[in-house]
Amino acid sequence: MxxxxxxxxxxxxxxxxxxxxxxxxxxxxxxxxxxxxxxxxxxxxxxxxxxxxxxxxxxxxxxxxxxxxxxxxxxxxxxxxxxxxxxxxxxxxxxxxxxxxxxxxxxxxxxxxxxxxxxxxxxxxxxxxxxxxxxxxxxxxxxxxxxxxxxxxxxxxxxxxxxxxxxxxxIPDYQPDARVGLVPGYQHDWLSPLQWQRLLNSEYTITPQVDRMGYRLSGPAIELPSRALYSEAIALGAMQIPPDGQPIVMMADRQTLGGYPKAGTIARCDLNHFAQGIPGDKITFYQLDADDARAKWLLMQAAIQRWLSF
Incomplete structure (x- = not known):
């Protein structure tokens, strides 16, 4: 057919x-x-x-x-x-x-x-x-x-x-303003405690610069020290911090390598809520340990399997 x-x-x-x-x-x-x-x-x-x-x-x-x-x-x-x-x-x-x-x-x-x-x-x-x-x-x-x-x-x-x-x-409760878990990333230690708290305690807006490659955010700029960084692989949901300090979250069609420091990665258990954001939506972040993020994702999968078994 x-x-x-x-x-x-x-x-x-x-x-x-x-x-x-x-x-x-x-x-x-x-x-x-x-x-x-x-x-x-x-x-x-x-x-x-x-x-x-x-x-x-x-x-x-x-x-x-x-x-x-x-x-x-x-x-x-x-x-x-x-x-x-x-x-x-x-x-x-x-x-x-x-x-x-x-x-x-x-x-x-x-x-x-x-x-x-x-x-x-x-x-x-x-x-x-x-x-x-x-x-x-x-x-x-x-x-x-x-x-x-x-x-x-x-x-x-x-x-x-x-x-x-x-x-x-x-069924997910999709909301225009999402609060999503952020797992500390490859260059998390580049951020001072003040800058990390600024990232977690600030509200960011999804800009019109969004596509399947990445979502640009606008909000309080994150300051990082100027250091050389070799390009390296980029994980799904990775948050890059470019020189202007405005975060970019890399999505499904992201490039394979990138040279901006990564402050963290949006947890897989919350990535669907972030992905459904449109320009103008507000995003806030909370710190999530990698093990806790994995546990939340596995609990979601277990709930689906229980439904399928009935």
Whole structure:
């Protein structure tokens, strides 16, 4: 079967689990900005890591055959042939029906998954599109989807019981102003105690300079000593401090190497909330030990597994 995209208000592109283990070859990790929403969208369709659509702005999809889909992300109006549906649940669709998603906030990221997964060209083991590197996408040229595009869906081997709607306690409470955990980073000791406390006790604003590569923040400048630093690998969520003292948080399509000092890394358990921020949103940070950050992430995964086991 195939689906036809009838509406793409802003941008839409394929993502999967990303290009793992390829940073040393110069390929960015890529993959979803909101890993939690992406993963749950797939689980609601009875699968893990299948290629889904990450989109910003309104999206319309028409189906050529019966299918099971899910939509995850912050608040949005979802209609199937003008009938309202909820996000964070499995949705049965029939041939000829049209699904329309209208996000409540332009700039938020949503995910459309379909049972079987969308078929896109794979480059270095991943179907995730990277516009900057002209990789992936429907024609493997790094271009986002547009209205009129048709995408093939992988066949499903056999019928299977799908999870019910996600329980309320597992649905993230996305807020415009997020408080996120910051794990001390590679060059944390470059910051004086005063500068570290300034970073933790100040409010930062997400600037318009945001994309899948990184989010620039604006707020009290963080002062660092002038030292030479060799370029080194950059972790997902790493907070770089450039000479102007305004933090930059590196996201899924970040470059593989960077030469700015890293004050810390946003904890994986909070990264989805940060990723859903749009320009103008306020961000505050709290210090989180690496072991505590890992424990919080594992507890989140354990809660998902308990739901799946029922």
């Amino acid at each position: 195939a689906v036809r995209f009838t509406r793409v208000d802003f941008t839409a592109y394929p993502v999967d689990a990303g290009r793992r283990g390829q940073l040393h070859q110069g390929f960015c990790q890529s993959g979803p900005l909101d890993l939690y929403a992406f993963s749950l969208a797939n689980l609601l369709c009875g699968q893990q890591g299948a290629t889904a659509i990450e989109f910003i702005g309104g999206l319309g999809v028409e189906f050529t055959a019966p299918a099971v889909v899910s939509v995850t992300g912050p608040a949005a109006e979802i209609t199937l042939d003008n009938q309202l549906h909820q996000s964070w649940q499995s949705i049965q669709v029939n041939a000829g029906q049209q699904l329309i998603v209208a996000p409540a906030r332009i700039g938020s990221k949503h995910y459309l998954a379909i049972q079987g997964g969308f078929e896109f060209p794979r480059v270095v083991g991943s179907a995730s599109m990277v516009k900057r590197e002209q990789l992936g996408g429907l024609h493997n040229d790094g271009k986002p989807l547009k209205a009129g595009d048709e995408v093939v869906v992988a066949s499903v081997a056999s019928a299977q019981k799908l999870p019910d709607a996600l329980p309320a306690q597992l």
